[in-house]
Amino acid sequence: MKEQGVHEPAMDLELLFKPRSLAVIGISKDLGRGGGFIWWKIRSQGFPGRVFPVSRSCRELDGVPCFPSITDIRDPVDLAIAAVPAAAVERVLEECAQKGVKFVIVHAAGFAELGEAGKGLQERILDIARRGNIRLVGPNCMGLFCPESRLNTIVEVDPAEAEPGGVAFSGQSGWATEHFVVGGTARGLRFSKVISSGNQADLGFLDFLSYFGEDPSTRLICAYLEGLGEKGRAVLASARRIGRIKPVIVWKAGFSQAGARAALSHSGSVTGNRQVWQGAAKGAGIVQAEGFEDLMDLAVAFSSPPYPRGKRVGIMAEAGGGGISTADACEGLGLKVPVFSPDLQRRLSEFLKDYLPPFSGTSNPLDLVWLPRETALTICTRSLELMAEEVDAVIAMSYLPFVVPEMLTPFLKAVKALRDRLQLPVYLVPPYAAKAVEAMKTLTLAGIPAFPSFERAARAVAATFSWRAWAEREGN
Template identity: 40%
Template sequence: MPRAEHPLHRLFYPRSVAIIGASRNPRKFGHIQVANLLRMGYEGRIYPINPRADEISGLRCYPSVLEVPGEIDVAIVTIPAPKVPPVVEECAEKGVRFVVVISSGFREAGPEGERLQEAMLKAVEGTETRIVGPNTTGILNPEARFTTTFMPIEGPVREGPVSFVVQTGLFAGILLIHILTAEHFGIAKVAGLGNKCDLDEVEVLEYLGQDERTRVIAMYIEGVKNGRELMRVAKEVGLDKPIVVLKSGRTEAGTRAALSHTGSVVGRDEVFDAACRQCGMIRARDFEELIDLAKAFAMQPPPRGPRLGVASYSGAGCVLASDECTLQGLELA
């Protein structure tokens, strides 16, 4: 377990969680988030926030985080975007450490959404409250039996050595199910960052670098706010743990799509490619390769050199593998 004094420790190991937008309707995200924590066996305090309910799933409800009697480490926000900034302001007033904003409709949605995102940041200015998101499924930590996702999880999630830092909800959603049922390597942490209006991949990467549960780090990013700092941290972390990165927005069409997905401004792809080579990050071409490489590093030690052997049930397979080895700068033993 990471050292308790790390600034992000309570994001992944919260003692208490508030679900703002908790619902009695089993089909709504706010109900699923409460149910997920109960089904996973989360042992911390759970505070559903709903001014129109007395209890949800057997838990007492509160009209506001300001009415909660105890401290709150993480608040999960799943309400319409226009209502988010004042709620974030209440969280900051309460002293909530982390606010995970699941809601969409911010910078990725246009000028009005960008205004709401700026108002949300203004609400935590000068406080110790940090924002994760918005527009995300958020956090998953199987060891702590904690998650913020609105995708139904039926029980404890298999623990493993791979952590994901991503700008997509897939890894706390449908791809999580695929990994657990088809890939079998297990999860250490998932950090879905969404629009990255505050917390970004550099801080999470640094945290995972000293997380004892994490042996492999896989990243999906659409834009980078501080390239030099990312390279510095990646060089340090990559000495002990493989970092596999999938970056989208390689074309003009992809750049436009990234802007409407997470509001990310995508830089030149050749610059990012060169940065990866300089700091030792391994670049994947698609989600399949990202998962394959993460699985390989999770189940095998890193190779000591470029020499390898090829075995196949078909001669054609050996020929194709030999070609690919040469193209990738490897040597056949």
């Protein structure tokens, strides 16, 4: 069903994520403090624009002269990062307004999350920002990560893992944002843009969602939310419009009484009712994550198209118990594990008779027990090719790419080529995830999603199918 009416164009946030120049206000020679750490990170990452240190106590830092105030900088400043205590933010924002700064990130806590006194301070800084035509990120946030502009104030990332990718993230929690970046890089995800939004006094999830929706470098949008506030309806409308093209995955927290209290004191957010959220999010096509691990799994699954066209799942496992548990998980999620047709079972048996014991099951799950190493790759790829005729996706467990390191690259290339040729989604599971972290990362980086368990792979199949079916219905 197509949405009626028109939508507001996304706010131009290019100079937030890709500033030509920035100032770090409140820098320190102590790298353990906020301003010193942020200065060091920006300098060490090779940010290509101009960087100005602002400090009332330092005359120079790393040989770079410091400015007592941002108003003392002669050149234009697109972005100011305020690493000062809450009590100093009003003064800093007045000076940023005088300077004509377009965006300010306020790291400090001590605002609406503290109650009435903090709310008053938050309202005052928002008033200053609006009068000065400044767009505000935060307060009470960790800033941003944009690999394309080599700008990262959130958490340290290995340079090899800071290459640009297609996953965007917006998080109200600094911890959730850090955790998503660190956990995501460890799983093989690469990011377009990441924002820690904190209290969302000004810019909030609606703004970032709309921007990510129009951002050509973003293919998948993820978020951690505590509250939607008065813009809830607009968020749902935008998610529905954007989600037809780019999946929108949200981990919504704070539904329990204790969680709601914690959210109020954490980011000043009113969290809302679980059932209301679930119904509204489902109608808007939002993919709902149940916790951090689920968010990670969904991000891996949706970053690795194609997605299943139907509910039929083929299971190929080098372990009988693994096949059984996968079948249970699939059917428990509403997926189908169809018995292969007599003709397909005959062809599988004919192909496998020279390689495997006669008691290997070919009905679905396909039990590839005692797979010979020298022919394992041929057996796996040919079996996948035969199964593709009667299923919409395959969950596969093979020892080969996880236990025999030299076979990881050949296996990956062969499965990827087959997946692309047949447009058959393949979801891989290692025999023991604890020893397969790097291999899983390599597979996901190459576009073959890997999951720590059969149950989590089944969840990924169900979610990607459901989203694709919803998006196709919405497009009609």
